[in-house]
Amino acid sequence: MLSRRSDAGFTLIELLIVVVILGVVAAPIANVVIVSIRNTDATSARLAVSHDAQQSAAFFAQDVAATGLRDYSGLVASGAVPFSPSVQLNAAYNAGGQVCGTAATPVSLVRLLSDDWDTSPPSATRRTAIVAYYLAGTELHRLRCVGSAAPVSDAVVAHNVDPATPAVTCASACTDAAVPLWVKLTFTAVTRNADPYPITLFGQRRQT
Numbered sequence: 001m002l003s004r005r006s007d008a009g010f011t012l013i014e015l016l017i018v019v020v021i022l023g024v025v026a027a028p029i030a031n032v033v034i035v036s037i038r039n040t041d042a043t044s045a046r047l048a049v050s051h052d053a054q055q056s057a058a059f060f061a062q063d064v065a066a067t068g069l070r071d072y073s074g075l076v077a078s079g080a081v082p083f084s085p086s087v088q089l090n091a092a093y094n095a096g097g098q099v100c101g102t103a104a105t106p107v108s109l110v111r112l113l114s115d116d117w118d119t120s121p122p123s124a125t126r127r128t129a130i131v132a133y134y135l136a137g138t139e140l141h142r143l144r145c146v147g148s149a150a151p152v153s154d155a156v157v158a159h160n161v162d163p164a165t166p167a168v169t170c171a172s173a174c175t176d177a178a179v180p181l182w183v184k185l186t187f188t189a190v191t192r193n194a195d196p197y198p199i200t201l202f203g204q205r206r207q208t
Contacts, residue, residue: 045194049160052189053199056157059142063131064183064203069113071177072126086113087174087183091132093149100130100145108132108143110168110185116146133185135163140187158199162188181205 071084085096088111093101098113116129127147134141140158145151165188170180185201 045191046197049189049191049194049197049199052158052160053197056140056142056199057201059157060133060185060201061203063112063142065206066114066129067112067183067203067205068115068179069128070115083177083179084113085175085177086179087111087170088113089168089174093132098128098130099149100132101143101149101151105132105143106134106136106141108134109166110174110183112183118147133157135161135166138163140166158187158189160189160191162190162196179205 067086069084069086070081072081088095088098088108091108091111093099093103093105093108095108095111098111100111111130111132114129114131116127118125118127129147130143130145132141132143134143138159138161139156140161141154142157143151143154165186167186168174169184169186171182172178172180174180174183182202182204184203187199189197189199191197
């Protein structure tokens, strides 16, 4: 005897119940996914800003440590050669006759000058090293020249800088011949997926 196949299926009410249950289950799952994506974006943004802060801080500390341009034109007192003004604020590419870059180079937030001795010839040759930190849009650049106006490097060390926030402070008058013991550059990084991130670059000059 052949068995009869059941023609029974889902009723409309049963389908509606299933749809309602799926909606109830799917809503919180969708919220979890959306929150997870947002948190991932925010974390990525914070990591990127943190990386910029660490990178720029390392460069700045190194540059300030070396700051100090000696003035060999005057008298040497007690064997100590005095300094020339070695920190320049809001400086053009040719500020103080020290040229680094071209007329197209943006005005620097701060320029740090130092002596650089080339020891490759039989007698050491004194050159001037210039490190300039300038903004191009929302990017903080580190421009470096040694012995000529042609930059040996020009790298972006921080992104998403709020152009209204950079400020430079020094332990003493920044532009005096007496080189300040420390220099600080502060600014705020603003990204779409993270809170404003204040960054402080700090460097202390070597006592030599």
